Amino acid sequence: MATIVTHGVVGLGLGKVYATRRMGVLFWVLAFLSPMVPDFDVFGMFWNIPYDGSPLSHRGFTHSIVFACALGLLMAWLTFRYFNVRFWPLWLFFSAAIASHGVLDALTNGGYGIAFFWPFDSTRYGPRWGPIQVTDIGFEIPDFRTSRTVHTELLWVWLPTALIVNLVMSYRYWKSCKSSATRSTGANPTPPAP
Ligand SMILES: [Zn+2]
DSSP states (O other): OOOHHHHHHHHHHHHHHHOSSOOOHHHHHHHHHGGGGGGGGGGGGGGTOOSSSSTTSTTSGGGSHHHHHHHHHHHHHHHHHHHTOOHHHHHHHHHHHHHHHHHHHHTBSSSOOBOTTTTTOOOOBOSOSSOBOOOSOTTSOOOTTTOHHHHHHIIIIIHHHHHHHHHHHHHHHHHHHHHHHHHHHHHSOOOOOO
8 A cells, every 4th residue: 555644645635626615624534534444454354354365355345446436425425415515526526535545556566456346347456557665664654764655655646646736726726816807807897988
């Protein structure tokens, strides 16, 4: 896996892209936490589930697109009235945030493949699709100066996420400036020349 915080950062980035208005604290907490859920499969070791490539083992069904869509559906159903937003875009956001986990794992340079298409296809895809150093630090806090995992995640995940969010925010800002300029010219039309 990539580090758990980095999964959360991608969720926050997607949240920024999704949210066109101010959202409450609960939304941002869920945006941060929902991409972490697929790794709960590591607790399978308490039930002696072996790492054998079966859907229940690590990077199995919890990392699939179907799981992301189903959990996204539940989360959107539970919260869309509270957030006072449209259901399907919220579902799309939660699903994308959860599905981003498997994509990020596939971009690491180690560990098991990801069962993206479970239950239709149990093939494990990736990893080694990208340059992110697979973590060996689990849920511990890494040493930021020396950890190659942290360095590759900052470069290949945090930086692109920040760039995309800034690009989207700048575009929205530019659009709102443009529309308010159009409105103000519409409200106060230039008087005709005498
Ligand atoms: Zn994972």
